[in-house]
Amino acid sequence: xxxxxxxxxxxxxxxxxxxxxxLTGRSRVLHDGDVPPAVAVEALERRFGSFTAVxxxxxxxxxxxxxxxxxxxxxxxxxxxxxxxxxxxxxGGTARVAGHDIVAEPDEVRSNIGLxxxxxxxxxxxxxxxxxxxxxxxxxxxxxxxxxxxGPLLEMVGLADRARNLVREYSGGMKRRLEIARGLIHAxxxxxxxxxxxxxxxxxxxxxxxxxERLRREEDTTMFLTTHYMDExxxxxxxxxxDRGEIVAVDTPARLKxxxxxxxxxxxxxxxxxxxxxxxRDLGVEAELVRDGLRFLVPEGERFVPRLFAVAGDRIQSVxxxxxxxxxxxxxxxxxxxxxxxAGAVDQFRMNPMVRGFRx
Amino acid sequence: xTTGTAGTTGTADAPTAAKTGTALVVGRRGRFGRNAFTVAMxxxxxxxxxxxxxxxxITGLAQPVLFLFVLGVGLGPVIGDxxxxxxxxxxxxxxxxxxxxxxxxxxxxxxSIVWDREFGFLREMLVAPVSRASLVLGxxxxxxxxxVLQGTLLLLTAPxxxxxxxxxxxxxxxxxxxxxxxxxxxxxxxxxSRMQRVESFQVVMGVVVNPMLFLSGALFPLQGxxxxxxxxxxxxxxxxxxxxxxxxxxxxxxxLTWNGEVLxxxxxxxxxxxxxxxxxxxxxxxxSRSD
Numbered sequence: 001x002x003x004x005x006x007x008x009x010x011x012x013x014x015x016x017x018x019x020x021x022x023l024t025g026r027s028r029v030l031h032d033g034d035v036p037p038a039v040a041v042e043a044l045e046r047r048f049g050s051f052t053a054v055x056x057x058x059x060x061x062x063x064x065x066x067x068x069x070x071x072x073x074x075x076x077x078x079x080x081x082x083x084x085x086x087x088x089x090x091x092g093g094t095a096r097v098a099g100h101d102i103v104a105e106p107d108e109v110r111s112n113i114g115l116x117x118x119x120x121x122x123x124x125x126x127x128x129x130x131x132x133x134x135x136x137x138x139x140x141x142x143x144x145x146x147x148x149x150x151g152p153l154l155e156m157v158g159l160a161d162r163a164r165n166l167v168r169e170y171s172g173g174m175k176r177r178l179e180i181a182r183g184l185i186h187a188x189x190x191x192x193x194x195x196x197x198x199x200x201x202x203x204x205x206x207x208x209x210x211x212x213e214r215l216r217r218e219e220d221t222t223m224f225l226t227t228h229y230m231d232e233x234x235x236x237x238x239x240x241x242x243d244r245g246e247i248v249a250v251d252t253p254a255r256l257k258x259x260x261x262x263x264x265x266x267x268x269x270x271x272x273x274x275x276x277x278x279x280x281r282d283l284g285v286e287a288e289l290v291r292d293g294l295r296f297l298v299p300e301g302e303r304f305v306p307r308l309f310a311v312a313g314d315r316i317q318s319v320x321x322x323x324x325x326x327x328x329x330x331x332x333x334x335x336x337x338x339x340x341x342x343a344g345a346v347d348q349f350r351m352n353p354m355v356r357g358f359r360x
Numbered sequence: 361x362t363t364g365t366a367g368t369t370g371t372a373d374a375p376t377a378a379k380t381g382t383a384l385v386v387g388r389r390g391r392f393g394r395n396a397f398t399v400a401m402x403x404x405x406x407x408x409x410x411x412x413x414x415x416x417x418i419t420g421l422a423q424p425v426l427f428l429f430v431l432g433v434g435l436g437p438v439i440g441d442x443x444x445x446x447x448x449x450x451x452x453x454x455x456x457x458x459x460x461x462x463x464x465x466x467x468x469x470x471x472s473i474v475w476d477r478e479f480g481f482l483r484e485m486l487v488a489p490v491s492r493a494s495l496v497l498g499x500x501x502x503x504x505x506x507x508v509l510q511g512t513l514l515l516l517t518a519p520x521x522x523x524x525x526x527x528x529x530x531x532x533x534x535x536x537x538x539x540x541x542x543x544x545x546x547x548x549x550x551x552x553s554r555m556q557r558v559e560s561f562q563v564v565m566g567v568v569v570n571p572m573l574f575l576s577g578a579l580f581p582l583q584g585x586x587x588x589x590x591x592x593x594x595x596x597x598x599x600x601x602x603x604x605x606x607x608x609x610x611x612x613x614x615x616l617t618w619n620g621e622v623l624x625x626x627x628x629x630x631x632x633x634x635x636x637x638x639x640x641x642x643x644x645x646x647x648s649r650s651d
Binding site for chain 2: 115121
């Protein structure tokens, strides 16, 4: 099967049910060894005058992946997404999205992607339902088709009973949810979400993520999202860390964190010294005696704990596992904290190339 | 999953989908259908929005009615039938006020693109897999329809100012107003493509729309003007929009002349159509630049 080529993805996805056609309008037909990446970027570059917003980045996003683009504001995330969505012409390099070249075949790319922007792009004076119809027609769906797909999607984002209200009566979170439904109505192969939760309150953020998770479970849509929230990046299959227009790391969150260093497991027991000797003998792991008990440095802390219990279950009084966070990862690869990086970014210039493009 | 073309060309039926590996169950229109239906959809959006804002319909009618029934009545005795012999000033003003209403509505509606840009909806349209030409065309047809709707409402007041309006004239009027509205909307879209902020609308009205209205013969006759004013009015495209409307409603006596010769009505119509088409082409060009 296809995931054999990508052991990482296979391990994480094997338990998931495949494509709910009701939502995707698409069924997955797979061919062995024949899975082109959903997004393939090669030496992509974008300059604005003498300033380089995106500096020759390369990466691939596999079909079906939830791919996160993590970086501080102004790192080049939106510029990259704008280029992948054919809104901004690259000044160098190439990229293929859903198998189509972003420069040579913009219409094919556009037909196959869905977009949820940072700012809302809904018509306030139309109803939710009308916004979806408008969108569907622009993407070539007959209205009967739009109507057929609309129901389940509105249901999924919890707006079925509000579809006939004017969008101006919606809250910020409702608008964002409507945009997610809209981005999916034409059954895109890749859904781009540019900071989908920016400016939303924590509760709404959590809700949006519930929908994203659900999509991920039930649909076959590849998702590409940008974020500068570490906890959101954590939920992705893989993340790319971008800083100052360059990609500094691409991998699963788990492996990125592992690359920073081992997990720390601190154990308090009835007899620390005896446990230290037993662990070294039975598990082959050296521990260090600290004030709170024994400290083990192991690659996968939560897998280590059960083994430790097998050796000394009755003696253990408390256990704490500390894993490196993506904050640690960010600091390792960029030398800065993501919040410091944000403060130092040339925000005005890099912030919103999409808007700049349209305003000239 | 292979790279099928099902997403862009026509409906993908199940057997094809199985073969290409991209089983898009959603039926899709081809490029032409997509663009054609987009024009229709944008038109529909304009109409829905217009009909939803009753305030706009009423305020849109207020100004022309004010001109016709206050300015027209007030200046009537002063001007008398100096516009066209045997025709009251109010009747003379009627075609002018029609064009004025078309101009204001069309410009306002075209410039609402700037609002769309401000509220982000323009982006939703610009990222769709449709040509910029169909976006601009849809906007132009939609806005022109709104302007003509307003104009038609105003036409109903014709009997109040003693203008005879038969069925034939009414249809001719609507046709003329359509062409004019289309040309003005296209011009408005060109202006809007260069506008950064909604606030600039007042400037456009003051610097562009009002001078064009005043120089068009909509409010006073163009005969016997000082040379500079006469030349300026003949260079003004709106002049060629007002004159045919007045000729249809009030007859040939007040027709526009060039060097003493009456200009054929078809020449005037041609001027409007050609300028309108040029503006539409320019508007499409201006919206096609993406970076």
